[in-house]
Amino acid sequence: MTSQTVIADQAAAIPPHVPADLVRNYDLLNYAMLGPDEDVYDFLSSLTKGPRVFYNATPCVPVMAYSSGMWVLTRGEDIRTALQNPQIFSSATKPLSAVIGESWNLIPIELDPPTHTKYRALLNPVFAPMKMKKMEDQLRASAVSYIENFAHKGGCEFVADFGKRFPVHFFMNLMGLPEDNAAQFIQWEEDVLHSPDGAAGARAVRNIADFLRTLIAAKRKGALGEDIISYCLKGQVEGRSLTDDEILGICMLQFIAGLDTVTAALGLQFRYLAKNPALQTQLRADPSLIPNAVEELLRRFSIITVPKVVARDAEWAGVSLKAGEFVIFSTPLANLDAQEFDRPMDVDIARESNPHTAFFAGPHRCLGSHLARRELVIAMEEWLKRVPEFRIKAGADARIAPGSPICVPYPPLTW
């Protein structure tokens, strides 16, 4: 195929109702599009000053690599109100299970209300703030044990030594599994979410599904415990018990959504601290500022972008959306919009109010948000108590990687 035919094919793929002046070709997954001193947030910030909505002709969501173009909303208010409107912006995109030739849904993220609401009602109490508060001591002990492994060593590989390990601890606990499996889970997670090789990603999905199915079958036969599979086996939706595929869909989502996201947020927050010793000093002197600092860093360095599918033709943000088209929802765009936040690129831990949507808006607000917040706060508190002023290791590559989640792949720290 010549380069001309490629360009012709791309042009043909743009539907006629898309205004030509709103077509863009940003490769939102690639470093190459960024300048040498630019990070992906500079670029995303610039989008919030462009058109309210544009049509990106280049695929821009990993894992679910759609080949067609997608609408991108760029304003906080438009993003929020659209997320509050699942009648138009549906979550019933192609299920992840399709990569292994199956058809179960990730529950509840691949469902729309009112079905979605029934599963959320079942799961909300498991992740409610009061429930997470009861996990506090255990999470803290886990964070401390990891940090003490390297606090005296003068440095660490942040993601490998802490960022990946800490959130896995909770997942193992949630599933009622011993920590021996942690290394295997970390490898599967890496393959599902970060492998450039689609076949490796699909194999990992298959491995996790097989593992979870075996675990569910064993729980069905044995005594029920305090883990989430037992909770699902005891629970009901629409007056009936859950099927194995429903429980698998719930557990698989915990795996995909709960591990990598916290790792990515930890990496970005600690990268920022490493580059800003004055903030470290301030938070060490007054740890009561840490929860607000975590919120502000969640806003400034939001990580998640997801596609929704248009359920019926609609006018939105001045354009015509057609049923079946995809719309990209980017939490960084929502939270870097100057119409929503003063000086949005500044990190200001004293913001008077900070109603950010790092955990999304609308009915799909991140189910694990209260756990994630608690993990981030505990990590920062215990780290700053035990590790002296730290910085990025000289000469190390601690660039921010585009994608979803946006992350810092390997920030080595030194102190």
Place this chain on the structure above:
Amino acid sequence: MKIVVAKEKCVGHARCHAVAEDLFPLDDSGYIAVTAFDVTPAQESLARRGARACPERAITIVEDDTRERKP
């Protein structure tokens, strides 16, 4: 001053509760448990901050002279 919560818009961020847990109690699901309440002058500043923390913009402040406004 009065606080009015559009409960149907609450999706359980619990940011109001994080600012003022006594003013904005939660149910067992972690969603807001109240729909409207009066605020004493001493609580006004805290109630405003709790209202402004809502990412869904589900909480309205009603001033005593009945002017309604969004936080």
